[in-house]
Amino acid sequence: MVDAAHQALKKYFGYDQFRKGQDQIISRLLDGRDTVGIMPTGGGKSLCYQIPALLFSGVTLVISPLISLMKDQVDALGNAGIHATYINSSLSFAEGKSRLAAAASGNYKLVYIAPERLSVPDFVRALERMNVSLVAIDEAHCISQWGHDFRPSYRSIPAMITRFKQKPTVVALTATATPHVTADIRQMLEIAPDGVVATGFARDNLNFQVIRGQNADTFLLDYLKKNQDQPGIVYAATRKEVDRLYARLAQKGLAVGRYHAGLSEQERASSQERFLYDDLTVLVATNAFGMGINKSNVRYVIHYNMPRNIEAYYQEAGRAGRDGEKSDCILLFAPQDIRLQKFFIDQSEMDDVLKKAEYHKLDQMIGYCHTETCLQDYILRYFGEQSPQPCGHCGNCFDTREKSDVTVDAQKVLSCVKRLRERYGKMMVTKVLAGASDQKLLSFRLNRLPTYGIMKDRTQKQISEFIDFLTAEQYLVQQGGAFPVLALSERSLPVLKGEVKVLKKGSVRAERLAVDDALFDVLKQVRKELAQTEFVPPYIIFSDQSLREMSVRLPATDHDFLMIKGVGQQKLEKYGRAFMEAIAEYQAEQKESVKF
Known part of the structure; x- marks a missing residue:
């Protein structure tokens, strides 16, 4: 059976060998042993049940949380024959009844x-009449109330499994499970401790980065302009923020769409489809978008706001680089994000025990935003x-940025907050420091403070951004409800006394992702035209990784083309001629240009 699995891998999916953990999970399933598989996003979880499905005599039932993911997976499988x-x-x-009968x-x-x-x-009774060999549970962390995306409907799965006359083999797969969640999955599905296969959470092709104390809009726009030919996702915490960013980016001429639960189903579906088909390069979305999104060539994921916990962040960030290519995962941290996430927890319907657990997870997320150690190591x-x-x-x-001493400026801001008796918000502190002749400021006689105008050589925007830096670095804290005031933290006192220096690194500059070669761009166009003809997303034809390998190895024969990663017999027969002709035509043009 192991040899048959390798043959199926090459024939249908075009790969010569399994990735780490895939062969172990598949081997267990072929032996009829229930398994929990924990693999990072992009680690190839789908193949862990798709290969056994081809070898088992009966049907493989895949329980999946999103309609869009199902369609993508079915399209990709049909494309592979x-x-x-x-x-x-x-x-x-x-139609549903007809498909059940056919199954x-x-x-x-x-x-x-x-x-x-x-x-x-x-529906369950209809399933019982099917010859089910394997039940695959995707996004299995949803079965645990301790998981970050618990869905009560997942709790029906164990009872459904017991209703089959002959118990099918079970595999539960997820990318984000803490030890606590893993234990919960096992217990719910009655899988032994030795039935867990974890390949490690590291994603070496992802470049994680946290940016604090900078203007988020400025960085975001700069980054997207430099990478406007690369597809990516920008996550924001609220619908209002999504709408604002969408309008701003569209005004700047970017090919941008938006996705959140407040939009009509038609607009959401249109945005998702245009993004999948590479007609949009940027999708601004809330976390309503993406669980199970199958687009393999997302080159960056930017979180405009901090998520509530590491599990949600890693799953969302992990939508970048599913094809193994280098990709960016950037979090733009702002202190007000903490208050927003606390508000979401407080307003939820969770009981006190779960709320306490969520607050603990939020503290760990905040720690990630402030750590100066390796970010991937922190996640692991x-x-x-x-x-x-x-x-x-x-x-x-x-990080090679040089640090500059900004202690004097920090003392000016901290002193002003103290003189204001920690009763005012950022805007008023900024105006006092800038020496503004604001009517409200004058009526409160704040112009008589010793700190009034001590930073009048700076613009209010510069002062405001510096306050953001001090808050992000935890020298200042925001307190209160809808209209928070600035207060001193314990960390600020040694600064005011002159015992500790405040050092500030230079701003992080937005960088361009790897520049693609001209042939790769030609092959992308061939792929897009084929995708439009077949009404499937381009990545289903071939991944970016396959196209890059073609542009390097320049396959000219069927044998050469089959050697490209991701090319199986079915895809050779369907697409080989189109891509090899495009490569030959490109090479001929290059030779002609050299003559002149």
Whole structure:
């Protein structure tokens, strides 16, 4: 069976060998042993059930949380020559019934369903009549109330499994599970402790970076302009922020879309489809977008606001670079993000025990935003994994910025906050320091303070951004509700006494991602035209990684083309001629240009 698995891998998916952990999980499943697989996003979790599905006699039932993911997976499998379908609320009753009947007759190797369908008795009874060899549970952390995206409907899965006359093999897969969540998944599905296969959480192709105390809008716009030919996602915490960023970026001429739960279903679907088809390069979204998003060539994920916990952050950031190519994961930290996330926790319907756990997770997320150690190492330790050494390529490991002494300016700001008796917000502190002749300021006689106008050589914008820096570095804290005031932290007292210096690094500059060569751009265009003809997203034809390998190895024969990673027999027959002709034409043009 192991040899058959390797043959299926090459024939249908075009890979010569399994990635780390895939062969171990697949081997266990082929032996009929239930398994929990914990692999990073982009680690190839789908293949862990798709390969066994091809080798088992019965149907593989895949429980997946998102309709969009199901369609993408089914499209990709069909493109590789594998019979698969999905049954969800996007179908009419008659179509769903027809697909169920076809699955029961053995017409499909894989059937994708949403967990909510398991609450429909007639649907579950129909499943019982199917010959199910394998149940694959995707995004399995949703089964645990301690997971960051708990879905009660997932709790119906264990009962459904027991209703089959012959128990199918079970595999539960996730990218983000702490030891606590992993134990919960195991217990719910009655999988032994030795049934866990964890390949490690490290994503060496991702460059993590946290940017504090800088103007987020300025950095974001600069980064997107420098990388406007690369697809990426910008996450914001609220619908209002998504709308604001979308309008601003669209005004600057970027190919941008938006996605949040306040939009119509039609607009959400249009944004997602245009992003998947590479018609949009930037998608600004809340966390309503993306769980299970299958687009492999997302080159960057920027969090405009800090997420609530490391699990949510790592899952969202992990949507970058699923094809293994170098990609950026940037978090733009602002102190007000902390208050917003605390508000979300307070307003939730969680009980006190869960709220306490969420506050603890939030503290760890805040710690990530302030740590000066390796960012990837910080994430790995959160998931219970020790890394042998720093990653060497995250924002902290690779930070070569020089530090300047800004102690005097810091003392001016801190002294002003103290003189104002910690009763005013950032705007008033800024105006006092700048010496503004604001009517409210004058009416409160704040112009009589010794700190009035002591930074009048700076603009109010510069002073405001410097206050943001001091707050991000925890010299100042924001207190209060809707209209927070600035207060001194314990860290500020030694600064005021002159015992400790405040050092500030230069601003982080937005960098351009790797520049693609001309042939790669030609092949991308060929891919897009084929995708439009077949009505599938371009990455389903071939990944960016496959195209880059083609542009380097220049395959000219069927044998050469089959050697490209991601090229199987089916794809050779469907697309080989188009790409090899494009490569030959490009080479001929290059030779002609050399003559002249």
